[in-house]
Amino acid sequence: MDKVRIGIIGAGRIGKIHADNVLRMPNAEVVAICDPFADDSLRQWAAARGIGIVTQDSEDVMNHQGITAVFICSPTDTHVPLIKRAAAAGKHIFCEKPISMDIAQTKEALGAAEAAGVMLQVGFNRRFDHNFQRMRELVRSGQIGEPHLVKITSRDPAPPGKDYIRTSGGMFMDMTIHDFDMARFLSGSEAEEVHAYGSVLVDPVFAEFGDVDTAIVTIRFENGALGVIDNSRKAVYGYDQRVEVFGSGGSAAAANDYPNTAEIHTAEGVYRDKPLHFFLERYNDAYIQETLQFISCLLERRDVPVSGQDGYQAELMALAAKCSLRLGRPVKLAEAYALASQLLVKEGIQ
Numbered sequence: 001m002d003k004v005r006i007g008i009i010g011a012g013r014i015g016k017i018h019a020d021n022v023l024r025m026p027n028a029e030v031v032a033i034c035d036p037f038a039d040d041s042l043r044q045w046a047a048a049r050g051i052g053i054v055t056q057d058s059e060d061v062m063n064h065q066g067i068t069a070v071f072i073c074s075p076t077d078t079h080v081p082l083i084k085r086a087a088a089a090g091k092h093i094f095c096e097k098p099i100s101m102d103i104a105q106t107k108e109a110l111g112a113a114e115a116a117g118v119m120l121q122v123g124f125n126r127r128f129d130h131n132f133q134r135m136r137e138l139v140r141s142g143q144i145g146e147p148h149l150v151k152i153t154s155r156d157p158a159p160p161g162k163d164y165i166r167t168s169g170g171m172f173m174d175m176t177i178h179d180f181d182m183a184r185f186l187s188g189s190e191a192e193e194v195h196a197y198g199s200v201l202v203d204p205v206f207a208e209f210g211d212v213d214t215a216i217v218t219i220r221f222e223n224g225a226l227g228v229i230d231n232s233r234k235a236v237y238g239y240d241q242r243v244e245v246f247g248s249g250g251s252a253a254a255a256n257d258y259p260n261t262a263e264i265h266t267a268e269g270v271y272r273d274k275p276l277h278f279f280l281e282r283y284n285d286a287y288i289q290e291t292l293q294f295i296s297c298l299l300e301r302r303d304v305p306v307s308g309q310d311g312y313q314a315e316l317m318a319l320a321a322k323c324s325l326r327l328g329r330p331v332k333l334a335e336a337y338a339l340a341s342q343l344l345v346k347e348g349i350q
C-alpha cells in the first residue's frame with residue numbers, strides 16, 4: 001500500500017478535524033465524507049479540500065473498493081454498528097472514544113475487527129500530547145523509579161449544553177474516560193478498583209439526568225500504585241490539564257499549557273494569559289500526531305498505538321466509577337459489569 005485512502009464518517013466537530021489532519025499527510029487521502037445531514041455547506045467545505053465524494057449514506061463508503069480505512073466520528077451510539085460494518089467490508093478503523101457506552105457491545109465490536117483482521121485504533125488523543133508523551137517516557141525509562149502515585153487534574157472551561165448532557169453517557173463515560181486512559185498510560189498498569197465521588201455544583205441540569213459536574217475518582221492499580229483524578233465541568237480560568245507521577249526515585253509533573261509564556265507585572269499583581277481555551281486548541285498537535293501514527297501503522301503494517309482493548313479498559317473503569325458513585329463504595333473492575341447489570345434492572349443506570 002503506497003497511500004491510505006480514507007472515508008470519514010460523521011462530519012461534525014471532530015470529523016472535520018480528522019479530515020483536515022489526514023489532508024496534511026503526503027501518504028493519505030480523504031476520498032469521501034459521509035454524514036446523514038450532509039448539505040450544500042458540507043459539499044462546499046469538501047470541495048474546497050478536494051474531497052470528491054460527499055454522501056448521506058455510509059454504505060457508499062463501506063462499498064467503495066478504493067477506501068482502505070474509515071474514521072468513525074459520528075455520535076457514540078452509532079460506533080458499534082459502524083465498526084462491525086467496516087470490519088465486514090475489510091476496512092481498517094479509527095474510532096472516536098468511547099467505542100460505546102455498553103462494554104458488552106464494545107467487546108462485540110473488538111471481536112468483529114479481530115475476526116476480520118483489520119486494525120482498530122481508538123481516539124485517545126491525549127496520549128499524543130507533547131507533555132504527556134514525555135511523562136510516559138520518564139516513567140517507562142525508570143527515571144522516577146517505580147510509580148507510586150498518579151495525579152490527574154482535568155477540568156473543562158465550560159459545561160456542555162443540555163442536549164449534549166442528555167446523551168453524553170455521563171461525566172465518567174464522556175469526560176473522565178480520557179483521564180482513565182491517561183491513568184493507565186502513565187502508570188503502565190491496569191486499574192483494579194475505583195472509588196468515585198461526585199457532586200452537582202456547576203449547573204443543576206446535570207442532576208436532571210442523574211449526572212454530576214464535579215468529581216474525584218481514586219484508583220488502586222494492579223501493581224499497588226494509587227491514583228486520583230479530579231474533574232470539573234467548569235473552571236472559570238479555562239481548560240486545566242495537568243498530571244503528576246510520584247515514584248520511588250522521584251517525581252515528574254506536566255503543567256497546564258498556555259498560548260504563550262509572557263507574564264505581565266504591574267502594581268496590581270502578576271498576570272499571564274489564560275490557558276489554551278479547550279480541547280480543540282490544547283490538543284491540536286495531539287490530533288495530528290494520532291492521525292500520523294494511525295496512517296504510518298497501516299502503511300508499515302505495525303500495531304496501532306491505541307488499541308480497541310485500551311478503549312475497552314477505559315470504558316470498564318468508567319462503568320466501575322458509575323457503579324461506585326451510585327453505591328457509595330469502591331468497586332472492583334472485575335465486578336463492574338455484573339453490578340451495572342443489576343443497577344440497570346433496579347434503577348435504570350445507563
Ligand SMILES: NC(=O)c1ccc[n+]([C@@H]2O[C@H](COP(=O)([O-])OP(=O)(O)OC[C@H]3O[C@@H](n4cnc5c(N)ncnc54)[C@H](O)[C@@H]3O)[C@@H](O)[C@H]2O)c1
Nearest residue numbers: 009010011012013014035037073074075076078096097123
Ligand atoms: N477525542 C476527542 O477529543 C473527542 C472530542 C470530541 C468528540 N469526540 C467523540 O467524537 C464523536 C463525535 O463527536 P462530535 O463532538 O464531533 O459530535 P458532532 O455532533 O459535532 O458530530 C457528529 C456528526 O455525526 C453525524 N452523524 C449522526 N449520525 C450519523 C451516522 N449514523 N453516520 C454518520 N454520521 C452521523 C451528525 O450529523 C454530526 O454531523 C463522539 O463519539 C465523541 O465522544 C472525541
